[in-house]
Amino acid sequence: xxxxxxxxxxxxDAGHVCLGLDTDISYxxxxxxxxxxxxxxxxxNREIIDATLDxxxxxxxxxxxxxxxxxxxxxxxxxxxxxxxxxxxIVIADVKRGDIAKTAEMYAKAHFTGDFExxxxxxxxxxxxxxxxxxxxxxxAGEKGLFALVATSNxxxxxxxxIIASDGESVSDKTGAMxxxxxxxxxxxxxxxxxxxxxxxxxxxQTKQIRSRLDGVFFLIPGYGAQGGKAEDMAGYLDKNAxxxxxxxxxxxxxxxxxxxxxxxxxxxxxxxxxxxxRDEILSAVxxxxx
Amino acid sequence: xxxxxxxxxxxxDAGHVCLGLDTDISYxxxxxxxxxxxxxxxxxNREIIDATLDxxxxxxxxxxxxxxxxxxxxxxxxxxxxxxxxxxxIVIADVKRGDIAKTAEMYAKAHFTGDFExxxxxxxxxxxxxxxxxxxxxxxAGEKGLFALVATSNxxxxxxxxIIASDGESVSDKTGAMxxxxxxxxxxxxxxxxxxxxxxxxxxxQTKQIRSRLDGVFFLIPGYGAQGGKAEDMAGYLDKNAxxxxxxxxxxxxxxxxxxxxxxxxxxxxxxxxxxxxRDEILSAVxxxxx
Numbered sequence: 001x002x003x004x005x006x007x008x009x010x011x012x013d014a015g016h017v018c019l020g021l022d023t024d025i026s027y028x029x030x031x032x033x034x035x036x037x038x039x040x041x042x043x044x045n046r047e048i049i050d051a052t053l054d055x056x057x058x059x060x061x062x063x064x065x066x067x068x069x070x071x072x073x074x075x076x077x078x079x080x081x082x083x084x085x086x087x088x089x090i091v092i093a094d095v096k097r098g099d100i101a102k103t104a105e106m107y108a109k110a111h112f113t114g115d116f117e118x119x120x121x122x123x124x125x126x127x128x129x130x131x132x133x134x135x136x137x138x139x140x141a142g143e144k145g146l147f148a149l150v151a152t153s154n155x156x157x158x159x160x161x162x163i164i165a166s167d168g169e170s171v172s173d174k175t176g177a178m179x180x181x182x183x184x185x186x187x188x189x190x191x192x193x194x195x196x197x198x199x200x201x202x203x204x205x206q207t208k209q210i211r212s213r214l215d216g217v218f219f220l221i222p223g224y225g226a227q228g229g230k231a232e233d234m235a236g237y238l239d240k241n242a243x244x245x246x247x248x249x250x251x252x253x254x255x256x257x258x259x260x261x262x263x264x265x266x267x268x269x270x271x272x273x274x275x276x277x278x279r280d281e282i283l284s285a286v287x288x289x290x291x
Numbered sequence: 292x293x294x295x296x297x298x299x300x301x302x303x304d305a306g307h308v309c310l311g312l313d314t315d316i317s318y319x320x321x322x323x324x325x326x327x328x329x330x331x332x333x334x335x336n337r338e339i340i341d342a343t344l345d346x347x348x349x350x351x352x353x354x355x356x357x358x359x360x361x362x363x364x365x366x367x368x369x370x371x372x373x374x375x376x377x378x379x380x381i382v383i384a385d386v387k388r389g390d391i392a393k394t395a396e397m398y399a400k401a402h403f404t405g406d407f408e409x410x411x412x413x414x415x416x417x418x419x420x421x422x423x424x425x426x427x428x429x430x431x432a433g434e435k436g437l438f439a440l441v442a443t444s445n446x447x448x449x450x451x452x453x454i455i456a457s458d459g460e461s462v463s464d465k466t467g468a469m470x471x472x473x474x475x476x477x478x479x480x481x482x483x484x485x486x487x488x489x490x491x492x493x494x495x496x497q498t499k500q501i502r503s504r505l506d507g508v509f510f511l512i513p514g515y516g517a518q519g520g521k522a523e524d525m526a527g528y529l530d531k532n533a534x535x536x537x538x539x540x541x542x543x544x545x546x547x548x549x550x551x552x553x554x555x556x557x558x559x560x561x562x563x564x565x566x567x568x569x570r571d572e573i574l575s576a577v578x579x580x581x582x
Contacts (some may be wrong), residue, residue: 063563064388064395064397098389100447106356109359115362116361117363128452163454163456
């Protein structure tokens, strides 16, 4: 069983929530701020993880938040990844690296081994498909996977991803097709490849098209909650078995303890409650979906 | 005087060499390998820097090589950047980050302040021009700058950068035009902007076009030496004052001590000799160039 089969089973059991540990110091409750900042960050993450291990399908750790604090921040990043691995959780390191040849080999070593080892990493494919290849030895072993940026939902996504080629396809369309082709050899028993795609919420027509065009490509879907994405939008990205994608929420979960509906709960309990609510909301939307 | 004016003057004084500290442990001579790996990396970099401060225009540090060694590697990265700043050298951190909104703010904080502070950083603009904006407050102060990927020279560059839009322009062409427009407000007295572009060697016709289309955009040019680029190709990227670009060489300089022509020299002396040779070769090519 490869990593993608493990993720597929996990979703069938636990739902679709990808819990984003994009932890900013300012998110921490006052009682944690007494520690030094980087110990407090890890402490906060650890409690969130402990409270959500059975309700989050997978965790995504955004390295930028830790990198912004320098070496001590990256120490908290390392400890967070290590703790997740210790708990046998599936971890996506959101690093969006992208470089060529030997430099890409170095990024593969950095994020698939050693201090910063994760299960999946996100990649930026702008420089071309050869930037993915140095990661393939790790995928060949079935133990690591990639999510390449294909279609993001930020306002500027139209600038480059949205450029329309002479044949009528967008840069996102073409990137998706290339990612799919590259991933075929890494297809697991579940029918999905170890090379997935990051696809953000756009609109329902595009969503339906992207799911059918990119069959076999697992989706990492940002944009839920704080960024305005709704459960019914997310359901469109899933297949007839309601699988094939995970939906990320970061601030919506990490800051749940500040919402009126969770008043009286500690930050970890509120994060759990919000994860359960989000999981169930997506599961309901999936049930209500036309297949 | 902003950072780009400082770089412009530096090139007029010192030539066009961007010395790439993409330092891999395997590059180190045996006598350094007795230290622990990360101390040895910094030791190697420090001696190269000391030997080339008057002959290299600027240094580029590729973070992937350090990231691959985890926290201890990033400690060597931090010390290398710190040493370069102490020596008043201009430093480009080759990090190729690219993300949106708050995540991009975090990357700006990570690489323009604190442990990993550099003067310029490289960015990957795939997700759109809004990914650049969180860096602008640092550019407004005139003290920091960016190089965005525009046209790279790896075999896979055709995959996405080379897609031809319905109006006949490539993704690289369009990206270059957007970068240029974004950069206008950051133009220094020298006529160049604090937002530069990474442009790799392609062919002479394209080179001449890209220089004239992107007037005011400073170029970071990889591909010299180990990657096959020649001095006369590089000269095409420069303006009528033989300015407006720096040419990177990494392995060609770091591993100069293994070349027969430098036998008998230590690694730092050989790096200096190769930097001088490369500088003079480019200066000769520039003199011989039709303007």
